[in-house]
Amino acid sequence: MNVVAGNGTEIPAIGLGTWELxxxxxxxIVEQALRLGYRHIDTAQIYDNEREVGxxxxxxxVRRDDIFVTTKVWTTHFRPGDLERSAKESLVRLRMTEIDLLLLHWPNPQVPLAETLGALAKVKRAGLARSIGVSNFGVALIEEAVAACPEPLACDQIEYHPYLDQADVIEACARHGLAFVAYSPIAKGRVKGDRVLARIGDRYRKTAAQVCLRWLVQQNVSAIPRTAKLERLQENIDIFDFELSGEDMQEISAIAGAKPR
Ligand SMILES: NC(=O)c1ccc[n+]([C@@H]2O[C@H](COP(=O)([O-])OP(=O)(O)OC[C@H]3O[C@@H](n4cnc5c(N)ncnc54)[C@H](OP(=O)(O)O)[C@@H]3O)[C@@H](O)[C@H]2O)c1
Structure with a gap:
């Protein structure tokens, strides 16, 4: 499996999203995904499914050490004591001793960011999380977080697909060595009916969703598509046997007016 690196953390390029599962x-679905070769599972405290993911x-x-698990702390637990308690509760539900990647789920302007990041770093130093990161942080918040966090941040997980230009966030992540993890990577299923993606896919015998996911990983982005359908699990990971041309990449990026890296 290809990986995307973020300040020393290697994140598998394709993961399984589990929101609403x-x-x-x-x-x-988690069991089947792992049997099919997925090695990254994305969950969150707020998804109310950590127990089932475990x-x-x-x-x-599949051996625990071969799986990369991301979970996220909800914004109501951003005060230092709460954050540590929340991480421990996630571990109990997952029945694990260590989270691979623990993220702040969304910014919370009500709690000073430096305070929350200090608590997140402490959780890492206590061995509860191997790596830490953020989610839904725009450029200004990435800058603030990188400056304030006592431990390196591995990633920013944020929405990205061909209908949303995220060039500025991609650039900020690259500048600070953070991996960029794309959520809603197939635009919640919308790419299925996209004529540009389908036409490009015809040339490679791939579906529009596969072309979209390939476009993401070719930008060194990790993607976490979700499906509740077994056949789509296979489809969404079957993207490592073809390569989009530079022209294809540009055409897809032009859908949202973004420039591919
Ligand atoms: N950090 C955050 O704030 C945040 C926010 C949103 C999401 N996320 C994470 O990112 C994951 C993915 O995002 P998402 O769930 O919003 O949307 P998504 O993965 O872009 O799309 C999921 C939708 O697409 C359909 N689908 C899946 N594979 C398909 C395929 N090959 N062809 C056509 N349709 C397909 C699924 O339906 P079926 O189930 O019927 O296949 C589902 O309705 C989430 O599950 C979650 O883990 C994080």
Whole structure:
């Protein structure tokens, strides 16, 4: 599996998003994804499925050390004591001793960022999380976070797909060595009906969604598509046997007026 590096942390280029996956469906999809070769699972405290993500992982038979798990702390737990408690509770639900990547889910202007980042760094130093990062941070907040955090930040996880130009955030991440992780990478399924992506896909015998995901990983972006359908699990990871041309990359980027790197 290809990886995207962020300040020393290697994040698998494709992961499974789990927002809205619940109960048995969640556990079954996580298990199947891992059996198919996924090695990165994205969850969050607020998704209310960490328990099922852990169950799916154990049922898959894949070794814990071979799986990269991201979870996120919700904004109501950004005060130092709360953040540490929240991380410990996530570990209990996941039935793990260490989170691979722990993110601040959204900015919370009500708590000083330096205070929250200090607590996040402390969680890392205590061995509860191997790496730490942020989510939904724009350029100004990335700058502020990098300056204030006592430990290196591995990534910014933020929405990105062909209908949303994120060139400035991609550039800020690159400047500070953060990996860029794209959420809603297939625009919540919208790319399926995209004529440009479908036409490009015809040349490679790939679907519009596969072309979209390939366009992301070719920019050195990690993508975490979600599906509740077994056949789409395979489709969404089957993107490492073809390469888009420079012209294809530009044409897709032009959909939102963005420039590919
Ligand atoms: N950090 C944050 O604030 C944040 C915010 C949003 C999301 N996320 C993370 O990012 C993950 C992905 O984002 P997302 O769930 O918003 O949207 P997404 O992955 O862009 O799209 C998911 C939707 O696309 C459909 N789909 C999946 N594969 C497909 C394919 N090959 N062809 C056509 N349709 C397909 C799915 O339907 P089926 O289930 O029917 O296949 C689902 O409705 C989330 O699950 C979550 O882990 C993070």
């Amino acid at each position: 619940r109960g048995r469906t969640c556990a079954r 169950e799916g992982m154990r049922a898959s038979g």
